[in-house]
Amino acid sequence: MDRQSETRETVSRRLILNPTSGGGAHVERVRRLADDHGFPVVKTERAGHGTDLAEQAAEDGVDLLAVCGGDGTLHEVVQGLVAADALDAVTLCVVPAGTENFFAGDLGIQSVEDGFEVADRGETRRLDLGVAGDEPFVLSAIAGLPADASAAATHERKNSLGPVAFVVAGIEEALEFDGLRVEIDAVTPEDERREWSGEAAAVLVGNARKFAEEGGQADAEDGLLEVTIVERLPARDALVEYVEQRAFQWETPHVTELHARRLDFESLDGEPVTFSLDGEIREFERVTLSTRPGALRVKVGEDYDPDP
Numbered sequence: 656m657d658r659q660s661e662t663r664e665t666v667s668r669r670l671i672l673n674p675t676s677g678g679g680a681h682v683e684r685v686r687r688l689a690d691d692h693g694f695p696v697v698k699t700e701r702a703g704h705g706t707d708l709a710e711q712a713a714e715d716g717v718d719l720l721a722v723c724g725g726d727g728t729l730h731e732v733v734q735g736l737v738a739a740d741a742l743d744a745v746t747l748c749v750v751p752a753g754t755e756n757f758f759a760g761d762l763g764i765q766s767v768e769d770g771f772e773v774a775d776r777g778e779t780r781r782l783d784l785g786v787a788g789d790e791p792f793v794l795s796a797i798a799g800l801p802a803d804a805s806a807a808a809t810h811e812r813k814n815s816l817g818p819v820a821f822v823v824a825g826i827e828e829a830l831e832f833d834g835l836r837v838e839i840d841a842v843t844p845e846d847e848r849r850e851w852s853g854e855a856a857a858v859l860v861g862n863a864r865k866f867a868e869e870g871g872q873a874d875a876e877d878g879l880l881e882v883t884i885v886e887r888l889p890a891r892d893a894l895v896e897y898v899e900q901r902a903f904q905w906e907t908p909h910v911t912e913l914h915a916r917r918l919d920f921e922s923l924d925g926e927p928v929t930f931s932l933d934g935e936i937r938e939f940e941r942v943t944l945s946t947r948p949g950a951l952r953v954k955v956g957e958d959y960d961p962d963p
Contacts, residue, residue: 723770742951795863
């Protein structure tokens with residue numbers, strides 16, 4: 656039977672619910688909708704629990720696994736499916752309930768209700784999966800000032816301030832940020848090598864997200880990483896170049912963009928660098944980033960753009 660024509664009766668369903676994402680106001684509504692749509696609910700109880708619950712779902716033969724939380728919860732669940740070698744067996748559905756829900760928006764899912772409707776009727780697409788070292792990521796791997804700001808935006812601060820927490824943390828971190836001395840060796844789609852070495856304010860590596868030009872959704876089905884390297888500059892100069900790059904799509908001398916099949920990153924200071932993988936904080940002194948093309952089975956909404 657084609658998976659697109661499967662019914663609730665022939666598909667094993669489960670929903671992993673993070674009850675603290677986005678302040679937790681969604682829990683009762685999600686439980687009611689999950690019951691209406693035939694999704695038994697299991698709750699995360701601690702950091703990293705989503706990974707364990709995803710592994711258990713794969714072991715139990717779940718076909719359709721919904722994830723209700725933010726991008727960090729999704730990150731944990733994908734880690735579990737990778738650990739269980741279950742990416743080909745399990746289709747993911749995203750029910751957005753986090754402080755920021757970038758991936759859900761990219762999939763054309765704007766609300767909790769949308770998430771359940773897409774789970775029932777959405778098309779299944781095969782999306783690329785990013786990998787940093789041996790850890791998967793769906794959206795992006797970010798080093799530099801944005802990663803430091805993400806690390807400073809604590810769970811409690813996000814629950815109290817919402818998206819403003821990232822702005823507040825960013826201002827605080829910018830006052831103390833010293834830049835990154837890094838070396839980057841990338842392999843382009845044409846299998847050519849491009850090297851960059853210097854002091855960066857940020858290294859932004861997107862799988863389903865891009866950061867330059869218009870920003871937002873990237874092509875998550877092309878097998879490539881969207882890479883933007885922003886050199887460290889005085890704040891005023893950086894602001895001018897950012898406006899030129901984003902608003903006018905002008906080429907700017909201190910912002911480097913490229914597409915890469917693989918990216919080798921090394922800190923020249925001999926110290927680990929803070930990365931944000933889908934909002935989850937990690938540290939690497941050296942790391943290789945790449946993609947697993949078409950590895951992730953995901954339900955998408957009608958507004959999903961496969962070639963943004």
